[in-house]
Amino acid sequence: MKPPLLSLVDVNKYFGDVHVLKDISFTIEQGEFLTLLGPSGCGKTTLLRCIAGLESVHSGDILLHGRSIKGIVPNKRNVNTVFQNYALFPHLNVYDNIAYGPRVKKSMTETELTDRVRDVLDLVQMLGYEKRMPHQLSGGQRQRIAIARALINEPAILLLDEPLGALDLKLRKHMQTELAHLQKKTGTTFVYVTHDQDEALNMSDRIVVIDQGKVQQLGSPRDIYNNPSNLFVTTFIGDRNIMQVSVVETGETHAKVRLGENVVSIRKPKQHSLQAGEDAILAIHMDKMRVSCEETANALRGVVSSIHYAGSQIRIELKVDEKTITVVEYQKTECECNEGDSVFVVWEDHGAILLPLEEAWIERGV
Amino acid sequence: MKLKTSKFGAFYLSLFFVVLYLPVLSVILYSFNASPSTAQWTGFTLDWYRELFRDRVIVESFKVSIEVALLTALLSAIMGTASAVISMWVTDGMKKAIQGMMVLPLLVPEIALGIALLIFFNSINLPFGHLTLVLSHSLFCVPYVYIMVQLRLKEIDRSILESARDLGATTWQVIETVILPLVTPSIITASLLALAMSLDDVIISTYMSGAKTTTLPVHIFSMMRVGVTPKVNALCTLILVGTFFIVGLSQLTKKQNKEAV
Numbered sequence: 001m002k003p004p005l006l007s008l009v010d011v012n013k014y015f016g017d018v019h020v021l022k023d024i025s026f027t028i029e030q031g032e033f034l035t036l037l038g039p040s041g042c043g044k045t046t047l048l049r050c051i052a053g054l055e056s057v058h059s060g061d062i063l064l065h066g067r068s069i070k071g072i073v074p075n076k077r078n079v080n081t082v083f084q085n086y087a088l089f090p091h092l093n094v095y096d097n098i099a100y101g102p103r104v105k106k107s108m109t110e111t112e113l114t115d116r117v118r119d120v121l122d123l124v125q126m127l128g129y130e131k132r133m134p135h136q137l138s139g140g141q142r143q144r145i146a147i148a149r150a151l152i153n154e155p156a157i158l159l160l161d162e163p164l165g166a167l168d169l170k171l172r173k174h175m176q177t178e179l180a181h182l183q184k185k186t187g188t189t190f191v192y193v194t195h196d197q198d199e200a201l202n203m204s205d206r207i208v209v210i211d212q213g214k215v216q217q218l219g220s221p222r223d224i225y226n227n228p229s230n231l232f233v234t235t236f237i238g239d240r241n242i243m244q245v246s247v248v249e250t251g252e253t254h255a256k257v258r259l260g261e262n263v264v265s266i267r268k269p270k271q272h273s274l275q276a277g278e279d280a281i282l283a284i285h286m287d288k289m290r291v292s293c294e295e296t297a298n299a300l301r302g303v304v305s306s307i308h309y310a311g312s313q314i315r316i317e318l319k320v321d322e323k324t325i326t327v328v329e330y331q332k333t334e335c336e337c338n339e340g341d342s343v344f345v346v347w348e349d350h351g352a353i354l355l356p357l358e359e360a361w362i363e364r365g366v
Numbered sequence: 367m368k369l370k371t372s373k374f375g376a377f378y379l380s381l382f383f384v385v386l387y388l389p390v391l392s393v394i395l396y397s398f399n400a401s402p403s404t405a406q407w408t409g410f411t412l413d414w415y416r417e418l419f420r421d422r423v424i425v426e427s428f429k430v431s432i433e434v435a436l437l438t439a440l441l442s443a444i445m446g447t448a449s450a451v452i453s454m455w456v457t458d459g460m461k462k463a464i465q466g467m468m469v470l471p472l473l474v475p476e477i478a479l480g481i482a483l484l485i486f487f488n489s490i491n492l493p494f495g496h497l498t499l500v501l502s503h504s505l506f507c508v509p510y511v512y513i514m515v516q517l518r519l520k521e522i523d524r525s526i527l528e529s530a531r532d533l534g535a536t537t538w539q540v541i542e543t544v545i546l547p548l549v550t551p552s553i554i555t556a557s558l559l560a561l562a563m564s565l566d567d568v569i570i571s572t573y574m575s576g577a578k579t580t581t582l583p584v585h586i587f588s589m590m591r592v593g594v595t596p597k598v599n600a601l602c603t604l605i606l607v608g609t610f611f612i613v614g615l616s617q618l619t620k621k622q623n624k625e626a627v
Binding site for chain 2 (some may be wrong): 052053054073074075080081083084085087088089090091100101104105134150151153
């Protein structure tokens, strides 16, 4: 059996006394776009630097094509990095920047090199910029050159450390599409680090959600978005209303839970078992909820506290059993409500999930 | 109110420059004076300059000064750059130690440094001459190169060096293809400074000069014992022009350095 392209086996890393990576284990397959997603300081960049060889691991192993690359210096690993600030050589023009890798490794003749530089410049749509110096380029252009400079080495894996972080919103959206397209075109395996969930959901084949140095969940964007496996992922991905409820009874697919005087039926989680009498967490996507003026089955009763119009979106805040809930509607159809009105909140069945209550979260005041 | 203070400021500044540059100007002026006395101006002449170039001892010591200065600049550039670059890879404690040792020669009084070197070179039986002059001048020139290169290195983004490694460069290749090209302007500026400092050093050179190898400033100093002759004025004028030229050149490279980044 062919080994996976890259395997991380129980990787641990300390900075002094701080345990930054805790037993990280997962594999990366050939040709996939994998994103490491997490809040700042969660260890995602450190993990990327460990793969690049810019940081050493404390224990555990990193295998490329089934062979350990632990202790191999960065220049001997077939892995290249695109840095957050692009890190182009300021004293070299675009051509020499891109030619840097093959030149120091003496892997090509100068004539071969000319053709290859042309190829990668074409790939990132920067033909004709060969003679420019880095300081004469815009942020987006520098980004493309940094990618071209890495791709010319034909790395087994391209590591990208928040490469779009410094760009403005519009350019960022554009580059997202372009990066995903580039990845498909070259077939290069991308490992992408970001704290932006939209970026991760948009581009990735798979997402690894990391928090406090631990892998919280690994799965497809759809899976992570719809079936978060724990509370961290539930709160980090997608905008959800989080409520503490108590389980009344459990059925085959759904469970009845109580929130104040409301009793509603919610889809049961796949990976956790829940017992009647237990406390649990109910999380519902804001944009999968709707306000209804008429009493309906499986609804929460609440009082409208404020309504905000933001273009095509309407954000309605309600008080349900002393808790504030936000509902995002895209067009106002159902009912004309005003502040102070008593209404009912309903939701799409798959937009709501139940999770067991974790001790740590009670402290955070859920 | 504001006008008044600015007028006072202008006056103060003019006074400052007059006090600073009037003596220098008088030296230049009297080097062209036909009379050997500074008491009166009797007409314009270039005789003192002609006499200067006919003086074998002066021409010889000028040659020594230039040779020593060039070698000092070269040696300081190599040693200062090497220590600055090496200190990028050592531990913080080691770095502080290097830094301390580098700054020390600037703090030790030159007279003490001169005596110490005299005793040292004497005890190892090194003949006084070009070699002792270059070594002792480098002692106080290396720190300048080290400091200037160090400042430039601090400005270099660490991720540039990491990306060079990442793209396949060995440590030596990173130094050769990234670090050195980026610090070259600072090395040039610092070497020019070293050149100027070596050229006008008197105290240490007095101790280090050999029987036949005397630097120009040391020779001028000995000439002064018999009194200030117009020949000395002419010589000082030439040195002044030379120093201004070198400093101007170093400022120019500094400016270009700034523009490139």
